[in-house]
């Protein structure tokens with residue numbers, strides 16, 4: 001059985017939980033407490049030298065890290081990752097966008113506000129993240145005004161990658177009511193069969 005080292009409150013980890021639920025993949029979820037320093041131990045770094053979650057352990061003891069790499073591995077051969085080379089490249093396009101132009105703004109603003117409690121020394125950084133986050137949301141809004149999903153005509157791992165932090169973007173100070181197409185897309189994803197929420201796994 002797969003083992004996932006993660007924290008469900010992290011959007012990067014939630015991506016993996018969501019896909020595993022959609023695909024009925026049996027797994028053990030091992031809770032890692034980031035704020036408690038559990039990613040920084042030698043034991044954890046032997047699993048992921050970059051000291052981050054999510055980290056997936058395969059049945060033969062191989063470790064795979066980087067959330068979007070994990071999604072590509074788990075979705076191989078399923079409808080969530082089509083075979084067509086252009087569609088696959090478009091999925092990667094949105095996943096690289098997510099990691100470079102979306103997550104560093106929206107996830108970090110949310111982390112500062114929700115998990116660190118907005119300490120004075122990080123307020124400026126929080127404010128600085130707002131512009132980049134709004135820019136990323138505008139890019140998504142434009143795409144979703146023309147299409148129900150980010151790639152092709154169906155739900156793929158590109159949607160999972162971007163759903164993870166977009167659906168909790170309000171916790172980082174972003175007003176999703178300003179983005180009609182994104183709001184409709186979020187509702188569409190949440191209504192998919194076998195959808196799971198972060199909350200249902202929060203202890």
Ligand SMILES: N[C@@H](CCC(=O)N[C@@H](CS)C(=O)NCC(=O)O)C(=O)O
Pocket residue numbers: 010011012013034039040051052053054065066067068099
């Ligand atoms: N690019 C990585 C980012 C992973 C990441 O930043 N994980 C955070 C939690 S969301 C983490 O493990 N932080 C702990 C640390 O940096 O010590 C991915 O997509 O998996």
